[in-house]
Amino acid sequence: MxxxxxxxxxxxxxxxxxxxxAKRFGVSHQPPLTLDDWKKQRAELVSLIKANAGAFPVACDLDIKYYESIQMSGYSVTKLTYQSRPGFRVTANLYVPDGPGPYPGVLNLHGHWAQGKCAERVQNRGHLLALNGFVVLTVDAFGAGERGTIPGEFEYHGAGIGGSLFAIGETLLGMQVNDNMRGIDLLQSLDYVDADRIGVTGASGGGNQTMWVSTLDERVKASVPVVSVGTFESYVTGSNCICELLPNGLTFTEEWGILGLAAPNPMLILNAMQDINPTFYVSEMTRSFNSAREIYKLYGEMDKFSYQAINLTHGYWPDMLQCMLGWFLRWLKDEGEGRPVEIQAHESLSESQCLCFPDNRRPADVSSIFGFVRPRAQRLAAEHLSPGNSIDAAQKRAELKGILNVxxxxxxxxxxxxxxxxxxxxxxxxxxxxxxxxxxxxxxxxxxxxxxxxxxxxxxxxxxxxxxxxxxxxxxxxxxxxxxxxxxxxxxxxxxxxxxxxxxxxxxxxxxxxxxxxxxxxxxxxxxxxxxxxxxxxxxxxxxxxxxxxxxxxxxxxxxxxxxxxxxxxxxxxxxxxxxxxxxxxx
Missing domain, CATH: 3.40.50.1820 (Alpha/Beta hydrolase fold, catalytic domain)
Structure with a gap:
């Protein structure tokens, strides 16, 4: 029929x-006209972001565990894990220049490359920056690299896997931000790192995290998000990963507001002119850039906010590495004028050499997303069904309506x-x-x-x-x-x-x-x-x-x-x- x-x-x-x-919401969010108004809005915005991104627990002991260290030409690469929450560890590689330091520290965040920190294009930044006198921490995003469901099998951490976090009141975006902020804690804990000179960079999903970490953590003194900045409006009906989703985000801000939170710290945005994802079109990026620039203008620091549109496809290509290195040399080492600089050739490691657990026998506290969600969901379910937990039907109806946002x-x-x-x-x-x-x-x-x-x-x-x-x-x-x-x-x-x-x-x-x-x-x-x-x-x-x-x-x-x-x-x-x-x- x-x-x-x-x-x-x-x-x-x-x-x-x-x-x-989405357009209606976007039009309703406009930059303030005075610095005092922005500072009030800024505090409200940070509060709303954290309320919608999930829990940001009190910082626990990092309990850094070091594994193998590989000596390279002029620097070393050390495999380690650290706690971002109690009993919850992040796998990472630490690139350290030879010598006493102190050196600026850079948090290096990968995009949607399932190999995570091990991917050669992700390693490239660590090797390059270490050769130029930066300590680099490259972490596996939650659900990627060595933090996937099955040890030894790289996977995509979005869709239903990342979405399972909603059941326990968390978001993949917020979980990653917390992991990465603890990564900054780690960098600052090292005596050979200058704790006042911390940078962040990454491409695609890693560029997205670069933006969020740079705006929520004032310790970040320079950042370079790559092929990741657009508008929240353009996310609506797009095909981006759930790790780039802030629930209710457009109801209280546009992406320019997030970029503006980084002010007055230096930020260089790099987008690709041949990107096929409409969210990351240069035209969308410049919409956010122009509004966020008004915030830098209020601080009188417009020279610290810039962008480059590069005639390449989606990725972190050598031309972009040149831009990033020049920016970090200027703002983290007081060298040069922030313009692109030549990059030197370097060695790379095999993916297996970058693994903290090359035998795929990771400890239980290096958890997958499902492994993290399951015990917490079980505990919450047990609490709801507890005999001592009386149920008020009217209250539960109101709660349901609020959760569903009917x-x-x-x-x-x-x-x-x-x-x-x-x-x-x-x-x-x-x-x-x-x-x-x-x-x-x-x-x-x-x-x-x-x-x-x-x-x-x-x-x-x-x-x-x-x-x-x-x-x-x-x-x-x-x-x-x-x-x-x-x-x-x-x-x-x-x-x-x-x-x-x-x-x-x-x-x-x-x-x-x-x-x-x-x-x-x-x-x-x-x-x-x-x-x-x-x-x-x-x-x-x-x-x-x-x-x-x-x-x-x-x-x-x-x-x-x-x-x-x-x-x-x-x-x-x-x-x-x-x-x-x-x-x-x-x-």
């Missing part, structure tokens, strides 16, 4: 509504013209419900001809109406004389737009998009279900409403039933029974 309601797919309408919402306002805004007809022995009706301004939910209602029963079943599925219609339970409901209402929740079926599955995770880009905007996908779908339930009572005179759902839409259906008395019952298939994941696989 053709369940289509619309003559053309409306995914673009839903996508455009998110882009427009959009406020009426259940629905309007209903299109209802088109009625027949198909065989079935009476059909097709219409769209506008849940919020510009958000259509196509609805296909069908019942056996002549049936007067007003019991109604709403059927929803992550893959849209066609998948819902093929559910035997839906067919059974229709055969029993109930009216069946097939609905495409936003971003599914005829409103589907997210065609870039990231590591087999459907709805990845759309889920990221709404989180930037202070929403959640489950919250939006809950709103859609409530709107359809209310609408069919008005249009179809439904007396009772049941829901048949599957997968992720089951969570929305259950949430809708908790928040509204209009829903009589819910059947949810394929829904996780718990957010505690007992395996090392995304589910």
């Amino acid at each position: 053709n369940t289509n309601v619309l003559m053309e797919n409306a995914g673009g309408v839903v996508k455009d509504s998110l882009i427009l919402e 959009p406020a306002g009426p259940d629905y805004v309007s209903i299109s013209r209802v088109r009625e007809g027949a198909e065989g022995n079935l009476s059909i009706a097709k219409f769209s419900v506008e849940i919020e301004q510009g958000i259509p939910v196509p609805v296909f209602a069908l019942s056996k001809s002549g049936v007067k029963e007003k019991e109604t079943v709403i059927a929803v599925h992550p893959d849209g109406k066609d998948a819902a219609w093929n559910d035997p339970r839906v067919q059974s409901a229709l055969d029993s004389g109930k009216t069946v209402v097939l609905a495409d929740l936003r971003g599914t079926g005829e409103t589907h737009w997210d065609n870039i599955p990231i590591h087999d995770q459907p709805h990845h880009c759309s889920a990221r998009a709404v989180l930037w905007l202070g929403r959640t996908t489950i919250g939006d779908w809950t709103k859609d279900i409530l709107g359809v339930a209310s609408c069919i009572k008005d249009v179809l005179s439904a007396k009772s409403v049941e829901i048949i759902s599957c997968g992720e839409t089951g969570l929305a259906a259950l949430s809708a039933s908790v928040l509204s008395e209009k829903i009589k019952s819910v059947y949810a298939a394929g829904v996780p029974g718990s957010y505690v994941n007992d395996s090392d696989k995304v589910r």
